[in-house]
Amino acid sequence: MAEALVSFLVEQLGSITYQQVEQKVRLVVNVKKEVTTLTFNLEAIQAVLADAEMKQVQQATVRRWLSNLKEVLCEIDDVLDEWSTEILKQQIKKQENEGDENAILAKKKKVCFSIPFHCLCFGQVNQIILRHDIAMRIKELNQKLALINGQRKFYNFQALEKYIEQPERLKSISIVDKSGIFGRDYEKHRLVSQILLSETSQKRRGPLVISIVGMGGIGKTTLAQLAYNDENVESHFDKRIWVCVSEPFVQTMVAKAIIEGLNETVDPNSNNLDTLCRHISKSIKGKKFLLVLDDVWDSNHTKWYPFMTTLQSGARGSRILVTTRIGQVASAMGATTDHTIHLTQLSEETCRSLFYHIAFFDVERIMSRMFEEVGNEIVKRCKGLPLAVKTLGSLMRTKKTIHQWEDVLNSKIWKVQEVEQQVFQPLLLSYYDLEPPTKRCLLYCATFPKNYVFDKNELIELWMSQDYLNVKRGRTKETK
Numbered sequence: 001m002a003e004a005l006v007s008f009l010v011e012q013l014g015s016i017t018y019q020q021v022e023q024k025v026r027l028v029v030n031v032k033k034e035v036t037t038l039t040f041n042l043e044a045i046q047a048v049l050a051d052a053e054m055k056q057v058q059q060a061t062v063r064r065w066l067s068n069l070k071e072v073l074c075e076i077d078d079v080l081d082e083w084s085t086e087i088l089k090q091q092i093k094k095q096e097n098e099g100d101e102n103a104i105l106a107k108k109k110k111v112c113f114s115i116p117f118h119c120l121c122f123g124q125v126n127q128i129i130l131r132h133d134i135a136m137r138i139k140e141l142n143q144k145l146a147l148i149n150g151q152r153k154f155y156n157f158q159a160l161e162k163y164i165e166q167p168e169r170l171k172s173i174s175i176v177d178k179s180g181i182f183g184r185d186y187e188k189h190r191l192v193s194q195i196l197l198s199e200t201s202q203k204r205r206g207p208l209v210i211s212i213v214g215m216g217g218i219g220k221t222t223l224a225q226l227a228y229n230d231e232n233v234e235s236h237f238d239k240r241i242w243v244c245v246s247e248p249f250v251q252t253m254v255a256k257a258i259i260e261g262l263n264e265t266v267d268p269n270s271n272n273l274d275t276l277c278r279h280i281s282k283s284i285k286g287k288k289f290l291l292v293l294d295d296v297w298d299s300n301h302t303k304w305y306p307f308m309t310t311l312q313s314g315a316r317g318s319r320i321l322v323t324t325r326i327g328q329v330a331s332a333m334g335a336t337t338d339h340t341i342h343l344t345q346l347s348e349e350t351c352r353s354l355f356y357h358i359a360f361f362d363v364e365r366i367m368s369r370m371f372e373e374v375g376n377e378i379v380k381r382c383k384g385l386p387l388a389v390k391t392l393g394s395l396m397r398t399k400k401t402i403h404q405w406e407d408v409l410n411s412k413i414w415k416v417q418e419v420e421q422q423v424f425q426p427l428l429l430s431y432y433d434l435e436p437p438t439k440r441c442l443l444y445c446a447t448f449p450k451n452y453v454f455d456k457n458e459l460i461e462l463w464m465s466q467d468y469l470n471v472k473r474g475r476t477k478e479t480k
Helices: 002-022 032-046 049-055 060-097 103-113 117-155 185-196 220-228 231-236 251-261 273-284 301-313 327-332 348-359 365-380 386-396 402-410 417-432 436-447 456-465
Strands: 208-213 239-244 289-296 319-324 340-342
Touching: 032 117, 049 060, 049 117, 060 117, 185 208, 185 220, 185 231, 185 319, 185 340, 208 220, 208 327, 220 289, 220 319, 239 251, 251 273, 251 289, 251 301, 273 301, 319 327, 348 365, 348 386, 365 386, 365 402, 386 402, 436 456
Parallel strands: 208 319, 208 340, 239 289, 289 319
Antiparallel strands: none
């Protein structure tokens, strides 16, 4: 994505120009004005990229604008690499010319002095040509970037600091249609029998925190709904509360949602967190409760601390079930490894059952056999993601001929409007939540071929070679 690359290039421009001044290296002369303008254009574009990357999901013109931007950004990246390399060469040459009494360096200098004069001049001419070339390319790229920066005004992008809308985060509810659920039997059994209904250690203070972790669309909410509505779970707890947290995380809103989940009234105008927490503490005191916090994004422990303290008034055996895409959230809220369920993709067989159940309402199995060959290929493209299977299953309900099914199979399936809106947007939420440096590292992986098996240490070395990690002195790549 462009946002990560722009952020990186702004950093690189500042670093390179600083090196040229600090090291007194005369490499690219008369380019200060161009660099200043280039930085200005990059920062102007950077401010609206969050909006642009969200709008590209539904607007082809915005996708083309971003594509043109990325091409120019890649060219700028190449030029800055050359510039940085030449600065490094100049630094080495400067150190050598200052005179190092080291014997090996002295020997190298003697060899250099043996080079014929005309060769030395030729090398200097090549350097001058290279420096001039870098300056000219920066000027040309500046003109391209200025044009793209001007075009952004036609799309009415909003500046980052003013932009608060994100792809829609659908609110979940506790009700679930069990007849439409396929798979997850083992995960449900473990969650219900081995964790929710198990005995709590006498030494433990406060409710046990359990987490369900997995990527968007993998079925975290569905698993939580299955457990929440299990008959044994219903009878085991005195109180059950379902709260969809999502983003932005506002403490008072979550507190009010918990109170409403306890079937108690709350003053809508009350925004005193202490008052709300005292209300919760009093309502659950001595009662065994199950609190589901669905779709949690914020891993700031200090924000959750008031709730964790408040909920300690419940009876022993109380449980807090958290669903999240982010492992750090589970840790911040106190879920241990033993009480964390990591959801993976569904099996292909399970996906097929789910797909045909939705596509044919599970009442036209004879007719569905006509479409099995094509349908199975469509299911394979879902890669075990339940959300994708459900979306495509719903889409195929309106397709009544083999030809229509083949059209979907042969199309760029992830460009189908229904898929973009229901699958792609929720997955993008995970990307938007990342910091620019992390986005750069993630996007770098796109340079590898499909199904490539990564070696962790090798990948870290590659990130470091691109200066993506910005490792500071005294810190190793493992601790970055």
